[in-house]
Amino acid sequence: MALALATNPGGYLLVLAIVLPVVGMLLSLVAGGRNAERIALALMPAGLGIALVIAFGVWREQAPLVYILGGWAPPLGIALRADGFSAVMLVTAALVVAAAGYFARPLFATPPQRAEARAPLAFWTLLQGLWAALNMVFLGGDLFNLYVALELLTFAAVPLVCLDGRPETLRAALRYLLFALIGSVFYLLGAALLYGSYGTLDIVLLAEGIRAAPVVAPATFAAGGLMTAGLLAKTALFPLHLWLPPAHANAPAPASAVLSALVVKGSFFLVVRLWFDVMPGLASDAAMGLLGALGSGAILFGSVLALRQRRLKLLIAYSTIAQVGYLFLMFPLAAGSEPWNGQAWNGGVMQALSHAFAKASMFLAAGLVAESLGHDRIADLRGIGHAMPMTLFAFGLGGLSLMGLPPSGGFTAKWLLLQATVEGGQWFWAAIVLCGGLLAGGYVYRVVAPALAASPLDVRASPSRGREGIVLALAIAALLLGFAPPGFLGLLQVGRAAIVP
DSSP states (O other), X not given: OHHHHTTOTTTHHHHHHHHHHHHHHHHHHHHOTTHHHHHHHHHHHHHHHHHHHHHHHXXXXXXXXEEEGGGOOTTTSOEEEEOHHHHHHHHHHHHHHHHHHHHTTTTSOOOTXXXXXXXXXXXXXXXXXXXXXXXXXXXXXXXXXXXXXXXXXXXXXXXXXXXXXXXXXXXXXXXXXXXXXHHHHHHHHHHHHHHHHHSOOBHHHHHHHHHHOSSOOHHHHHHHHHHHHHHHHHHTOTTSOTTHHHHHHHSOHHHHHHIIIIIHHHHHHHHHIIIIIISTTOOOHHHHHHHHHHHHHHHXXXXXXXXXXXXXXXXXXXXXXXXXXXXXXXXXIIISSSSEEHHHHHHHHHHHHHHHHHHHHHHHHHHHHHHHHSOOXXXXXXXXXXXXXXXXXXXXXXXXXXXXXXXXXXXXXXXXXHHHHHXXXXXXXXXXXXXXXXXXXXXXXXXXXXXXXXXXXXXXXXXXXXXXXXXXXXXXXXXXXXXXXXXXXXXXXXXXXXXXX
């Protein structure tokens, strides 16, 4: 079956989506200097075009695109696969990476008097490496190759945290690296158990082997637990979140945007792959309830801590912990039985998309504020709305999506999750969703209300309209997801074999 699917029209584009940023990264290293920036910025529109064509191909075929590398079908070879979830995440990654890249031009430009500078060369090279690793995660069809992609993602993301070399950023990066490596060990142990039990790590073949087994071996459940624990550490799900706030808050604004919007989604994406594709139907109510409980704890704990922060970027970082919690509500609502609940599935995916755009916008807005004022202390932001109205408007739109207010994408995501709670009779998850929305309103109000006050404010330099436009465009993207047509929700379900619409 896999070999026949290798002839999918446009399947070769899956390879190109990975190869393009890899080639850009290598060319940037070789060319060096300001050429690294030029190469990265030139390839970003091309990468976005490839992602859009892949998404269109999945929508047109209403089936996953598959490409068999070298013509060797699994288990001897490796398959790349793009279903609906993969396709929309490819497009999201391309948009956010491009926005962060163009926003970062003034921050990471090579000084005119120098042929090359360390930070700019590292930033543009690592950004492309991170993009390539994300595309590998979204397209990989083999659990070991997904492990390799996760490691590449980690080793591209960690240095972005400490590009300025300050002691606090180095400490944050080392803490991030420690959690990521421990998570990798757990993931690899689980993958080894699955390979020892079934002789393959290809997702499709592994799922078939698990389904065909008369009795599911204890090693399979142990592997699922180990891999999930490792991925939760990389996703920073409560209580494994300790590395995230210092890393995201102290990184440069473009890096913070990419880390929050995309990097934590990579490991979440693999948790979804594990329980919906590799081991569908094996998810017990207790295990999925535990994931939902951890997500609920993240929503409440992250939101309360966000309310207590004095720095804007720390507030946004703790908000990421809370918003990631919503992603894990889809597991008790959708993965506990077959056929899966389509409302819960769509709600989880929409939450991942809307959060990516909203959080990227908010981190970039915080970066503009810090550049203009020289700090990001919330207590000293009174009047910033009059000095930087477009920036504050974009921040507010992003906050609107986090709160789940209509007509934002965050509202659509949370509404779908609420509908799933009603359909499944699991009302207690609805209380968590509603409570999280109220708390999100509280920490967004903490920033926006005083910022709108008519108060004199010393602004060092006003941000350029182009960079403000990038921030606003991301916030508008989060808003427009709330107007997604039914066909878009249908695209999200492509590749889900047994799902209740």
